[in-house]
Amino acid sequence: xxxxxxxxxxxxxxxxxxxxxxxxxxxxxxxxxxxxxxxxxxxxxxxxxxxxxxxxxxxxxxxxxxxxxxxxxxxxxxxxxxxxxxxxxxxxxxxxxxxxxxxxxxxxxxxxxxxxxxxxxxxxxxxxxxxxxxxxxxxxxxxxxxxxxxxxxxxxxxxxxxxxxxxxxxxxxxxxxxxxxxxxxxxxxxxxxxxxxxxxxxxxxxxxxxxxxxxxxxxxxxxxxxxxxxxxxxxxxxxxxxxxxxxxxxxxxxxxxxxxxxxxxxxxxxxxxxxxxxxxxxxxxxxxxxxxxxxxxxxx
Amino acid sequence: xxxxxxxxxxxxxxxxxxxxxxxxxxxxxxxxxxxxxxxxxxxxxxxxxxxxxxxxxxxxxxxxxxxxxxxxxxxxxxxxxxxxxxxxxxxxxxxxxxxxxxxxxxxxxxxxxxxxxxxxxxxxxxxxxxxxxxxxxxxxxxxxxxxxxxxxxxxxxxxxxxxxxxxxxxxxxxxxxxxxxxxxxxxxxxx
Numbered sequence: 001x002x003x004x005x006x007x008x009x010x011x012x013x014x015x016x017x018x019x020x021x022x023x024x025x026x027x028x029x030x031x032x033x034x035x036x037x038x039x040x041x042x043x044x045x046x047x048x049x050x051x052x053x054x055x056x057x058x059x060x061x062x063x064x065x066x067x068x069x070x071x072x073x074x075x076x077x078x079x080x081x082x083x084x085x086x087x088x089x090x091x092x093x094x095x096x097x098x099x100x101x102x103x104x105x106x107x108x109x110x111x112x113x114x115x116x117x118x119x120x121x122x123x124x125x126x127x128x129x130x131x132x133x134x135x136x137x138x139x140x141x142x143x144x145x146x147x148x149x150x151x152x153x154x155x156x157x158x159x160x161x162x163x164x165x166x167x168x169x170x171x172x173x174x175x176x177x178x179x180x181x182x183x184x185x186x187x188x189x190x191x192x193x194x195x196x197x198x199x200x201x202x203x204x205x206x207x208x209x210x211x212x213x214x215x216x217x218x219x220x221x222x223x224x225x226x227x228x229x230x231x232x233x234x235x236x237x238x239x240x241x242x243x244x245x246x247x248x249x250x251x252x253x254x255x256x257x258x259x260x261x262x263x264x265x266x267x268x269x270x271x272x273x274x275x276x277x278x279x280x281x282x283x284x285x286x287x288x289x290x291x292x293x294x295x296x297x298x299x300x
Numbered sequence: 301x302x303x304x305x306x307x308x309x310x311x312x313x314x315x316x317x318x319x320x321x322x323x324x325x326x327x328x329x330x331x332x333x334x335x336x337x338x339x340x341x342x343x344x345x346x347x348x349x350x351x352x353x354x355x356x357x358x359x360x361x362x363x364x365x366x367x368x369x370x371x372x373x374x375x376x377x378x379x380x381x382x383x384x385x386x387x388x389x390x391x392x393x394x395x396x397x398x399x400x401x402x403x404x405x406x407x408x409x410x411x412x413x414x415x416x417x418x419x420x421x422x423x424x425x426x427x428x429x430x431x432x433x434x435x436x437x438x439x440x441x442x443x444x445x446x447x448x449x450x451x452x453x454x455x456x457x458x459x460x461x462x463x464x465x466x467x468x469x470x471x472x473x474x475x476x477x478x479x480x481x482x483x484x485x486x487x488x489x490x491x
Contacts, residue, residue, distance in 0.1 A: 016479040025460050025475070054485045058440070059455050061433035066344040069353050073339055076357055080335055080364055084328045087368055246354065 013037055018048050022055075075165055075244030082238055089275050145227040146262065147218035151187055152203050154258035155216040159209040165244040167207055176200045176217060184217045197222055199229040203261070205236040208243065208253050227262050231274040235265045242268070327371045335364050338384055341456040345385060346392040348452050351399060359391045382462035385453060389466050432489065439488040443481055450477040 013021070013034055020026045021034040038045050176184075181200045185191070190198065198219040204210030220229045239253040256264040269275055339360060346356035366387050371377070440448055446467060453463045460474045469477070 014479075015483060016475055019479050019482065020475060023454075023460070023478075050486055051482055054482055054489060057432065057489065058436055058451065058485060061436045062344070062348075062452065062455050064433060065437055066347050067340075069347060070340055070343055071353065071357065073336070076339065076361065077332070077335060080361055081328075081332060083361065083365060084331060084368055087365065088328060245357075 010040075011037070012041065013044050013047075015047070015051065018044065018051055022048065022052065072165070075241060078237065078241035079245045079247075082241055085275065086270075145220065145224050146260065147203055147220075148188070151215070152218040153215055154203040154254070155211050155213040156204055156209040156254055157211050159250060161243065161250065164207060164209060164240065164250060176202070176212060180212060180214065180217065183214055184219055187214060188219050190219055201229050201232060202236075204254050204258050205240070207236060207240040208257065209250055210254070226274060227265075231265065232261055234274070235261060235268065238268055239264070327368060330371065331364055331368050334367065334380065334384070338381065342384060342388045345452055345456055346388055346395075348448070349392040349396045351392060351395050355395050355399065356392070359388060359395055362391055363387045379462060379465070382458065382465045385456070385458060385462070386466045389449070435488055436485055439485055440481075443484070446473075447477045447481045450474055451481050454478060 017026070017030075017034055018038075021031055021038075024031075026034060038048060184200050185198070199222050200217050201220040202210045202212075203216050203218060206212070210216050220232070222229060235257065239248070239257060242248045243250050243253050256267065265274065266272055342360050342363060343356055346359045347353065349356075351359070363384060367380070367384065370383070440451060443451070446469065449467050450463055450469075453466060458466070460471050463469070463474045464471050467474075
């Protein structure tokens with residue numbers, strides 16, 4: 001037995017055995033024998049070094065050939081995230097459809113009767129409130145969701161796609177300085193309402209080339225139920241991702257968001273309402289104003 | 301049975317028995333984590349087929365959307381790394397054939413690599429290093445497709461059984477292919 005063991009460990013290794021040993025693909029017993037032989041045999045060790053050296057050279061060459069071609073991950077990552085959100089929302093709506101897909105006639109009847117009852121009760125309550133003061137106040141809240149185009153046409157700076165796509169995430173949406181916020185409130189004649197009730201928002205976000213200029217800012221009511229600042233932030237991020245992924249150019253994104261950001265949201269998210277926003281007012285037909293279709297001005 | 305190591309562990313904790321959250325957000329999060337981990341290796345692999353970068357990016361997006369649907373349907377989560385490379389392989393091939401129908405194959409690896417080597421301040425060393433890389437990549441480009449696939453997948457860290465699954469080969473065939481290819485590379489390098 002001992003002589004057989006000595007005999008086996010004295011046998012030179014083939015290239016295949018050396019590669020299997022180096023790659024950790026041998027069984028424990030065969031790996032031990034291979035390593036024992038390598039420890040004893042300079043010839044096999046030299047061949048092993050050739051193999052390892054060639055592997056290292058190949059990996060280096062492969063990386064050098066491709067790594068400089070790899071675009072930064074941020075754009076594709078954001079795009080994938082948006083696509084996954086779309087897929088997930090499709091799944092939610094499909095699950096509701098499947099819930100409604102009863103096979104039993106009785107089930108359908110029971111479900112419909114229950115639905116009618118709930119609709120009657122909820123509808124009665126809603127009509128009662130909305131006819132008194134709800135609708136007016138709701139419309140008033142929603143009115144500020146689009147800026148006054150004469151005051152806020154949108155202003156941009158010259159940007160390249162590299163400028164835009166190399167911005168950190170927090171720069172894409174952007175914060176507004178306190179002094180400029182006051183100017184914006186003053187311009188819009190907001191003096192008697194608490195400033196906390198508004199978010200001074202960019203019409204064209206910095207991530208799309210918008211600048212911190214009073215002509216690019218407006219006070220967006222934070223009390224808006226449907227089309228609020230958070231929804232607009234989502235649109236800004238989506239447009240930024242699409243620009244960086246080469247899906248649309250910067251000027252298109254600027255024009256669409258400046259012309260009517262709600263219409264742009266519907267266009268780019270393929271939806272009539274904000275995704276993920278549970279609004280009680282989905283069916284409300286919001287009035288819009290300032291529908292002028294002018295392109296944003298560039299900062300002098 | 302080959303031993304396992306940390307590289308061979310699947311990307312999920314306890315991956316073989318992992319149970320994902322039923323919430324889409326849980327699956328989305330897992331997919332994004334895998335994207336962060338595997339996007340670059342998969343993109344390099346897709347590019348090695350000779351397709352343009354924007355096509356390769358599209359391929360990778362589709363790979364991860366397929367992964368999302370795969371996990372949503374509660375399909376097997378065993379060896380997801382192998383699964384990702386297999387889907388990327390199939391989609392990249394499909395894209396390559398589509399491109400070949402419309403126009404000629406894009407620049408090969410070594411031509412892409414030209415002018416990109418700048419590891420050394422010494423111009424002679426720089427030239428020599430670039431030439432060696434060109435020579436190696438030219439040899440790889442001349443290998444049969446299966447041999448190229450084995451080498452490139454192994455360079456991205458896949459184990460033999462994962463390579464076998466991606467390329468539809470036996471474990472033995474993977475081992476022989478890698479040995480043969482490395483022998484050619486050693487000869488080309490004049491070692």
